[in-house]
Amino acid sequence: MARWDPGAEERLKAAAIALCLEHGYDAVTVTQIAERAGLTRRSFFRYFPDKREVFFGGSxxxxxxxxxxxxxxxxxxxxxxxxxxxxxxxxxxxxxxxxxxxxxxxxxxxxxxxxxxxxxxxxxxxxxxxxxxxxxxxxxxxxxxxxxxxxxxxxxxxxxxxxxxxxxxxxxxxxxxxxxxxxxxxxx
CATH class of the missing domain: 1.10.357.10 (Tetracycline Repressor, domain 2)
Known part of the structure; x- marks a missing residue:
């Protein structure tokens, strides 16, 4: 996988929304979000400093x-x-x-x-x-x-x-x- 995967940020956002709708924000981990997006936990932190920011990226x-x-x-x-x-x-x-x-x-x-x-x-x-x-x-x-x-x-x-x-x-x-x-x- 490329170091900077095209579309990774959008996939992370979509994965976070889907998982949080299914399980609630508090029950979802960064690892789960990354895995749903087909990425690693480390990749998540290349795009977002924490779990909250996946919902506010670009704000x-x-x-x-x-x-x-x-x-x-x-x-x-x-x-x-x-x-x-x-x-x-x-x-x-x-x-x-x-x-x-x-x-x-x-x-x-x-x-x-x-x-x-x-x-x-x-x-x-x-x-x-x-x-x-x-x-x-x-x-x-x-x-x-x-x-x-x-x-x-x-x-x-x-x-x-x-x-x-x-x-x-x-x-x-x-x-x-x-x-x-x-x-x-x-x-x-």
Missing amino acids: DRLPPALTEAVASADGSLDLLQAVTIALVEVGEALLREVEGAKDRSVVIAGSRELQERERTKMADVARAATEGLRQRGADDATARLLGRVAVAVFETAFAQSIEDDDPAGSIAAHVNAEFSRLAKLIDG
């Missing part, structure tokens, strides 16, 4: 992508419009990249450890949105508030999108619907 690219998308949105847009467009852009890209998003979400929902890891990752995303808003000229309080609200909208819209037949195609509708729902709640 480190999300915060800088969001900062850039918010900061570089058309200068004529207000802050809310800029963050909305950025969430859609990044959400579409994420949904195209994440294989088995629906099953992944089921596994995460069944594990406190993975839920905590997801909260940590989403806090990084909120900081990224906040930074993008600051780069657009938002004051600190506004940037922090809108950055956190944007992530809440994104999480809700993303969860709804993965239930759809065309997840990447539906993220815009869900992001816009969630911001509209929020506006209605605020208006009373």
Whole structure:
């Protein structure tokens, strides 16, 4: 077997999801994941530092992508419009990249450890949105508030999108619907 097996990372992710759906996250070992993927335990650690990261591999690219998308949105847009467009852009890209998003979400929902890891990752995303808003000229309080609200909208819209037949195609509708729902709640 080649040292860097083509497709190994994707096979590891698929194996982890399948095994965790069958047995639960806590009952599955790295060795079992590697064996299901046709690899060794050592190979697993070439791609992921620990078992949790098999579900979050590549997530480190999300915060800088969001900062850039918010900061570089058309200068004529207000802050809310800029963050909305950025969430859609990044959400579409994420949904195209994440294989088995629906099953992944089921596994995460069944594990406190993975839920905590997801909260940590989403806090990084909120900081990224906040930074993008600051780069657009938002004051600190506004940037922090809108950055956190944007992530809440994104999480809700993303969860709804993965239930759809065309997840990447539906993220815009869900992001816009969630911001509209929020506006209605605020208006009373």
